[in-house]
Amino acid sequence: MSPGSGIMAAEIEILKSISYFSGLSTEELNSITKFISKKTTERGEIILLEGEPSVEVYFIVSGAVKLFKTSAEGKEQILNIVRQWESFGDVAVFDGALNPAGAQAMVPTMLYSIRRNDIEAILREHPQVSRNVIQVLVSQVRHSMSLVEDLSFKHVIDRVAKILLEYAGDGSGNRPRLTQQEMAAMVGTAREMIGRSLKSLEEEGVIRLDRHRVVITDNEALKELAGANA
Amino acid sequence: MLDMPRIEIEKCNGCGLCVGVCRCGALVLIESVISIITTYECHWCTDCELICPTGAITCPFEIVIE
């Protein structure tokens, strides 16, 4: 056994778990390991910049990465949290255009990456990878579609306003508390939309976020918003 | 008693992501089990809830009328 073979076996185990490479034989995975680069990032490190070209697809071996867009006013909208075994950066690699979103490590993160030319070679060699990539991209499209729907058609803020009114109490602890996840489920939106809605309401002076409290500061304005969607 | 994010230990898989994301050092893994330290440094950023893959940690909001 050569000294490198243990490392290689570990790499193959990791590749097996990555969605892009599921269903490949050990032999096939073995031939892919030579294309892999490794990178570790600190918490908060920017991995991809929105609007910049990208030449690599990234796979998360451990940690988590957020994908986000920044508006002209500097407001951040989280599009997705990418987790272990998932990929990002694929869109710009496959269409050769610029990154549609930025990517930032939320915790210390270990990444594998493969360059565009190498990915193309892998796709040619292994039709199973093409099928996997279709699955991966389709689920990304679905997630984006639901965000687009929320951003453009539905009045998420109005419905958040309605929920806040329904669950408002006098602070004596007699009303159930709500997580952003629960609010999202009630409103029928992605969790990513709730943080943004609460921030907008705060900027409009309708509520104040006071640590774990949402304090309604302008009940009438909130009612008006909620009524707009009654 | 200061409110802190809630933990359901049965759901925790010990991955440590919340510990990595928390800026205030409120979260610690002890023998792969998450626990939380009460601290005023926690400003309810909800990042721990956002990153937790199993829903073991949540930051519920109390909604009150001023």
Ligand code: SF4
């Ligand atoms: S809410 Fe933020 S500061 Fe508080 S424990 Fe969670 S990650 Fe840490």
Ligand code: SF4
């Ligand atoms: S992120 Fe969730 S599952 Fe992982 S250690 Fe923290 S509480 Fe447990």
